[in-house]
Amino acid sequence: MAITSSFYPTISTSSPRRPAPFPNSRCTFATVVSSQLSKEATKSVEFQGRVGFLGLGIMGTPMALNLIKAGCDITVWNRTKSKCDHLINLGAKYESSPAEVASSCNVTFAMLADPESAIDVACGTNGAAKGMGPGKGYVDVSTVDGATAKLINKHIKDSGALFLEAPVSGSKKPAEDGQLIFLAAGDASLYETVAPLLDVMGKSRFYLGEVGNGAAMKLVVNMIMGSMMASFSEGLLLGEQVGLDPNVLVEVISQGAISAPMYSVKGPSMVKASYPTAFPLKHQQKDLRLALGLAESVSQPIPIAAAANELYKAAKFHGLGDQDFSAVIEALRGKLQHPEH
Numbered sequence: 001m002a003i004t005s006s007f008y009p010t011i012s013t014s015s016p017r018r019p020a021p022f023p024n025s026r027c028t029f030a031t032v033v034s035s036q037l038s039k040e041a042t043k044s045v046e047f048q049g050r051v052g053f054l055g056l057g058i059m060g061t062p063m064a065l066n067l068i069k070a071g072c073d074i075t076v077w078n079r080t081k082s083k084c085d086h087l088i089n090l091g092a093k094y095e096s097s098p099a100e101v102a103s104s105c106n107v108t109f110a111m112l113a114d115p116e117s118a119i120d121v122a123c124g125t126n127g128a129a130k131g132m133g134p135g136k137g138y139v140d141v142s143t144v145d146g147a148t149a150k151l152i153n154k155h156i157k158d159s160g161a162l163f164l165e166a167p168v169s170g171s172k173k174p175a176e177d178g179q180l181i182f183l184a185a186g187d188a189s190l191y192e193t194v195a196p197l198l199d200v201m202g203k204s205r206f207y208l209g210e211v212g213n214g215a216a217m218k219l220v221v222n223m224i225m226g227s228m229m230a231s232f233s234e235g236l237l238l239g240e241q242v243g244l245d246p247n248v249l250v251e252v253i254s255q256g257a258i259s260a261p262m263y264s265v266k267g268p269s270m271v272k273a274s275y276p277t278a279f280p281l282k283h284q285q286k287d288l289r290l291a292l293g294l295a296e297s298v299s300q301p302i303p304i305a306a307a308a309n310e311l312y313k314a315a316k317f318h319g320l321g322d323q324d325f326s327a328v329i330e331a332l333r334g335k336l337q338h339p340e341h
């Protein structure tokens, strides 16, 4: 059924059965692919078709794994092939390029690092667009800017296929638990088709209308998150300097109006100067950079985010890019200097 509303949030972990969109596909649904997986599977999927997954990093791996657990017929590709091995051992197929994955699948998801890699994987030589065509769909769940999403949309649409951007809110643990929040925009019929797959990987999904709106929503959310973490870092260090117990400070914050899961989850590790990577700092800085571009496009001042971005840049310059974004606190300890100083 065509979707006419430009904005409607839905919260769902299951979908009604609908006619098979890909009648010739080899996918079965609601089947468990191995006895090893059957113990872990928490959701099954009502989706008939072969599903491609490009990009098996911190997020892509657990997202694809949840699709396998739910009984999907998955084909994977990753730039570093060794990262495919675990999923291949669990039943995933492998193709040696994004184009071949797209060619062999009905819908293909992509979870890439940044705009450059998202464009290269979708539109480059042997990119997914080369394997796309009528009846297929491409869903980019990477965090990119609107211009990138629109460029990829054009390449995919030029092939006759459908396109959806669907960046996610939620980090490594929600990805593992199938608790992500999808911020989707683009072809409404593709959104309907892949809804059962989004419901396997996530706890909720929002359809936001035209391509670019998903990226904008994601960048605004992550701009706020980056500033919150920078501000939290300042508070922890100021408290430390005036002799407060940082663990008590974290507890006080958790009981008040500014309580946030992020502070309760990350705070105790930050107090120990430990930053196990869930959301790499380099990606948070990328999102602040992209949010600054978004703000520039409408002449909206965002001075807090701009200041926070400088901290993340300094932390990245000093080699903390692959650590968790909570390592931004190190840029405030007085030991790191900004690269331009």
Ligand SMILES: NC(=O)C1=CN([C@@H]2O[C@H](COP(=O)(O)OP(=O)(O)OC[C@H]3O[C@@H](n4cnc5c(N)ncnc54)[C@H](OP(=O)(O)O)[C@@H]3O)[C@@H](O)[C@H]2O)C=CC1
Residues within 6 Å of the ligand: 054, 055, 056, 057, 058, 059, 060, 078, 079, 080, 081, 083, 111, 112, 113, 114, 116, 117, 120, 121, 141, 142, 143, 144, 168, 169, 170, 171, 172, 278, 279, 280, 283, 284
């Ligand atoms: N981690 C998190 O908490 C969240 C991340 N995101 C967003 O999701 C996306 C992925 O994040 P995450 O999984 O953490 O990132 P990772 O850095 O763990 O993974 C990045 C992926 O992109 C691939 N990649 C990077 N550069 C290229 C390239 N030039 N060509 C082809 N592939 C490339 C990597 O391949 P290879 O293995 O070969 O390096 C890897 O598969 C990012 O846009 C991020 O902002 C969104 C929500 C939460």
Ligand SMILES: O=CCCC(=O)O
Residues within 6 Å of the ligand: 143, 168, 169, 170, 171, 222, 279
């Ligand atoms: O883009 C990363 C978001 C991380 C989160 O929502 O916790």
